Amino acid sequence: AFGEVWARPQLSRRDRSLLVVSVLTVLGRGDELDIHVPAAIRHGVTRTELEELMLTAFAYA
Template sequence: MSEDKSRAQQLVGDVAPKLAELTDDVLFGDVWARPELSPRDRSLITVSALTALGRSDQLRSHLNLALDNGVTQDELAEVTTHLAFYAGWPAGMGAAGILKEVLRDR
């Protein structure tokens, strides 16, 4: 994978180029860039939604992005604990396990 390609281009650009383009241009180029919410707040919201929906593949990358956007390890741990009560124990435990892997790999 070429380092000059976006993450979306690296992941799916060869099989779904339009999806990669929309991810880059619309999702991250527009939605994530809107000033009404900070990148940090968007990361907390996204991590919460992905946890609740059980989207572990995307959760891993968004936990890393959340850390890059200034969300602390303790805050992410609290998100997983809080969501265990609202999204279900398996969702919270699964997210906590992924968070542990992400922190170990950083």
């Protein structure tokens, strides 16, 4: 199922990575963040963007 979601063309891998990291941050899923944060960086998300995303996610969680 995950492969099918990631293969959909409506969102770029970068945007999908931002979404997944946001959700995992709010859910407190550190074990999965260990996998998805490096993947997000490979997909073009910067460390600064990830830091800001997590800060914002925590503010609304």
